[in-house]
Amino acid sequence: MASLLRQIVSGPRARHPEAGLDLCYVADNIVVTSGPSSVWPKKAYRNPVDHLVAFLDKKHGEEWAIFEFRAEGTGYPDEEVYNRIHHFPWPDHHPPPFALMPNLMAAMRNWLQGDVKEQGKQRIAVVHCKAGKGRSGTVACSYLISQEGWRMEDALKRFTLRRMRNGFGEGVSIPSQLRWVRYVNQWTNKMEKKYVERPIEIVEIHVWGLRSGVKVCVEGFVDEGKRIKNFHTFVREEKINVDEHFNRAPDTDPPQRAQTENLVSPSRATPSSSKSDLSTAEKEAIQNVVLRPPEPVRLPTSDVNIDFERRNKSGYTGFAMVTSVAHVWFNAYFEGGYEGNESGLFVIEWEAMDGIKGSARKGIKAFDRMKVVWKYSETGRSQSVDEPKHGEPIKESQPVDWRGEGDPENEIEGKSAEGVNGGRAGGTALTLGQMSSEAANKLMGKDLGLRKSDAASANISRASSVKDEDMKLPEPERTNKRLEHASDSEDEGVKPHVPDQHDGTGRVINHESHDQDRQDTATGKYLEVGIAKVSTIIAKMKGSDPARETKDTSKQ
Known part of the structure; x- marks a missing residue:
């Protein structure tokens, strides 16, 4: 092996x-x-x-x-x-x-x-x-x-x-x-x-042209910036439809909700429930909304990430089809805070959002335009972060374990000895295969395609059946994307x-x-994923062949 x-x-x-x-x-x-x-x-x-x-x-x-x-x-x-x-x-x-x-x-x-x-x-x-x-x-x-x-x-x-x-x-x-x-x-x-670090609060998010089935999260840095934490995920009750024909209070259902959103918990979804036929008008339902949490979402620093993910119902129980992934970072101090404002706005179009793992890919358009309303928190201290002068002490971050504990790449390599026997012949190989398969998924990170649903998503809507979505871009748009980004990966093209x-x-x-x-490192990335896939195949072969298991047992 x-x-x-x-x-x-x-x-x-x-x-x-x-x-x-x-x-x-x-x-x-x-x-x-x-x-x-x-x-x-x-x-x-x-x-x-x-x-x-x-x-x-x-x-x-x-x-x-x-x-x-x-x-x-x-x-x-x-x-x-x-x-x-x-x-x-x-x-x-x-x-x-x-x-x-x-x-x-x-x-x-x-x-x-x-x-x-x-x-x-x-x-x-x-x-x-x-x-x-x-x-x-x-x-x-x-x-x-x-x-x-x-x-x-x-x-x-x-x-x-x-x-x-x-x-x-x-x-x-x-x-x-x-x-x-x-x-x-x-x-x-x-x-x-001059830079002043202050905790901020996200008051609300205005979204124009929001498609159905979109999950929106507010994220920020923790642990000296080494990790990104999800501070809030918006649920149905926090969405206010501001279209003139559908003015409503946050806790009431909009007239078209039953047509445009799946209210079934992912854990209870079935293949039959995901294949309902929707009219063209229902499939193209687009809303202008305000996402307003019960209390402003507080972040410890002035760095903010707004993360979007659009999910469709899948024909596989416990899975959803991810059709859009995008996010955007901004810093409140540079978006009005340095001018003395205690609150401000950050506005961005869908086309200007970050794509998947540093690429331009975002999938199907999830919204047209977004505005984030923020304010400085009344609690927590502000800190002036000046550039140290010559001779002044400089604060560096604590290094991460050089072995990369928690790094999915390292779950693929160098850990075969830790694949403990699962209690039967071929168990070690199977454990390695499972580990490598999970690591391959982690290496891909957020991406389009099937993804497991979880209980935490039960109160977040999903769009209609994936068969109702056109996953292919029109030919002119595909051509433009190829010209804009010859590479689909942020890692490719370096020299x-x-x-x-x-x-x-x-x-x-x-x-x-x-x-x-x-x-280049892009080749390495694909090699790592290839290793995981090969080890998974080998593990399945060893774990499912009774004759091989008997032979392995006799060797032991």
């Missing part, structure tokens, strides 16, 4: 200690790299830590330090990089808690502008997340803007030029991460680098970029051949 998995991952390729590395010089003093690893099988398709360290030692002596942003764990112990590492982690595909940025910018500034030990060398900051794209690009561009005086447009353009292959879109492409870069530009050039002058051997590095020598 273990040898089979190794063959799947490794394949016939070999890596050169330098040519096989995925790293890119965004500027002379900033290197971006995908997440290194010191464990198998990740080091087969990502940067092996020992190779990366050897490269940095050779090119820069002692004048390098790492700044990492992985809330899922770095994948290597600090000792393997001489403890020359600074931790500022937050979740993948999301912007950072803004209160993190002043300290992060100051930490990079202090390092890069410090005194060098080796004559003729220049200090560099090595920044990495997982793919070396979204989180790393947000930080690299923010540093160029806030510390080196770059124009925002030039910083974003440079990162794209150095990090992305032609035709794969922008380097920093997630709308909320781009919003944070604009916040940094505003913080630097208009606000004298290494090592300037010729950094090749200490005297030879000129051919960037194209260098590019072909490596497998």
Whole structure:
């Protein structure tokens, strides 16, 4: 089993200690790299830590330090990089808690502008997340803007030029991460680098063109920004239809509810109950609504995420078909708070929302336009978060366990020994298969398609049967999406970029051949999912074949 998995991952390729590395010089003093690893099988398709360290030692002596942003764990112990590492982690595909940025910018500034030990060398900051794209690009561009005086447009353009292959879109492409870069530009050039962190409350959310079956959640950062917590999920009783023909109190049923929403708890749904035929008018029911919680939803920081998910009834008991997934982050201080306002609005169109795992995919349109009404909380203290000056202490985040406990990737690899026998022959393999299957699902994260329903969703509506929805986009729209985003994954399209002058051997590095020598993290992601699927198939074969079980028992 273990040898089979190794063959799947490794394949016939070999890596050169330098040519096989995925790293890119965004500027002379900033290197971006995908997440290194010191464990198998990740080091087969990502940067092996020992190779990366050897490269940095050779090119820069002692004048390098790492700044990492992985809330899922770095994948290597600090000792393997001489403890020359600074931790500022937050979740993948999301912007950072803004209160993190002043300290992060100051930490990079202090390092890069410090005194060098080796004559003729220049200090560099090595920044990495997982793919070396979204989180790393947000930080690299923010540093160029806030510390080196770059124009925002030039910083974003440079990162794209150095990090992305032609035709794969922008380097920093997630709308909320781009919003944070604009916040940094505003913080630097208009606000004298002043930021005040205050707890806020979400009073209500106005949604124009809301389709049926949409779940709406209010989320925020906790645990120093390393985790995202759901603070509130809106239920039916909190939805007010404001259309002129359907004015009503929050606790009464709208006239069309029985036609447009499924009121059956997911646990009681049956295939027959999900196949009701609806008229065209009923299928296209669209409402303008106000989502108003009984009490304002309080968040501990000024960072807010509004999450949307549209679900249809499925023909499978206990499952729902997810047809839309989107979310958006904003920070109240930059949306009116810095101007002295105690409350404010944040407005966004569906097309400007973040898609699935950093891509442009959102599925079927769930609404047209949204407005979030927020106010500062009367309880909880405000805190001024200023950029530390030279010589002042800088607060860093507590690092996550480098092994990535809770990281679904690690549930696939390196844990076969922990697959305890389930009480019968073939039980160990079956346990590994089940574990890998669950991990594969976690790797995919939120996505379109079938998903298990749970009791917590009983009071949240679902749309009509999935057979009534047209899951295919019109051909012109599909073509436009392909042109806008040649890649469907935020991880794809990255490229290494090592300037010729950094090749200490005297030879000129051919960037194209260098590019072909490596497998990017998107390939690695698909390999990990492939491993899970293969192990699941093997587990099912071993667990369901009586003759094989008898044979295994005799061996024991």
